[in-house]
Amino acid sequence: MFEDATRIVGSIVRYVVVDVIFDFVLLQVGRGALLAVTMGRYPTRNDCERSRSGIEWAGFLTLVVIWLAIAVYNNLRE
Numbered sequence: 001m002f003e004d005a006t007r008i009v010g011s012i013v014r015y016v017v018v019d020v021i022f023d024f025v026l027l028q029v030g031r032g033a034l035l036a037v038t039m040g041r042y043p044t045r046n047d048c049e050r051s052r053s054g055i056e057w058a059g060f061l062t063l064v065v066i067w068l069a070i071a072v073y074n075n076l077r078e
Contacts, residue, residue, distance in 0.1 A: 022056060023056075025059070026056040026059035026060055026063075027048075027052065027055055027056050027059060028059070029059035029062050029063060030055040030056055030057070030058035030059025030060070030062060031043060031048065031055055031059070033058055033059065033062040034055060034058050043055060
């Protein structure tokens with residue numbers, strides 16, 4: 001009984017982490033960043049499906065760069 005509940009909770013947490021965070025947030029951040037950098041030329045609708053993992057990596061790197069910029073700004077301000 002406890003093992004079934006643990007498995008159910010684990011699958012819900014995995015769904016939230018994988019589908020919501022990786023597939024939605026990183027994809028949208030990466031897509032917005034790539035559209036801004038390429039001035040709207042990449043990714044088109046066809047490119048979004050073909051290079052989904054690359055766009056998600058761009059979203060992850062964008063968030064890391066933003067975090068680093070905030071950290072550097074806060075440390076230089078003191």
